[in-house]
Amino acid sequence: RDEMLIVDLDNGKFIEIPSHGSIIPLPYRKQLIKKLQNLVRSHSEDAVFETSVANIFVKLLYRLIGSYYHHIRPENNRFDPASFLADLPSFIQPFAEKLTEAQSWSCFL
DSSP: OTTOOEEETTTTEEEEOOTTOOSSOHHHHHHHHHHHHHHHHHOOSSHHHHHHHHHHHHHHHHHHHGGGGGGEETTTTEEOHHHHHHHSOTTTHHHHHHHHHSHHHHHHO
8 A cells, every 4th residue: 555646637636645755756747747637627537538547657657667678688588677777767766666576567577
C-alpha cells in the first residue's frame, strides 16, 4: 500500500500519495496532472475517456523508462537493471528502481 497512488480524475488531483511523497519525478508529475485535468474537462465518462486515461499513463511510462530495451543483453536476452538505472537521469532513477523491483516489471519483460 505504501507505493499506491490514487488519482481523482473528476477533480484532477492525487487523493493518496505514499508517505515519502510521489515517486513520479516532479516535472513528469506536473505534466501528468495537467493532462489528466485537461482530459477530465474535455471528455465524458465513456470508453474513449478510459482509453485516453490509459494512453496518458502509457506515454508517461514510455518517456520515463522507454529505453529499457537497450539494456537487454543480446547474448542471453536478459535485462541488465544496473546499466538501465545508471543510464537514466538521476531524478528518474528512484522511480525506475522502484518499478524494476515490482513483480509486474518481471511480467512485463
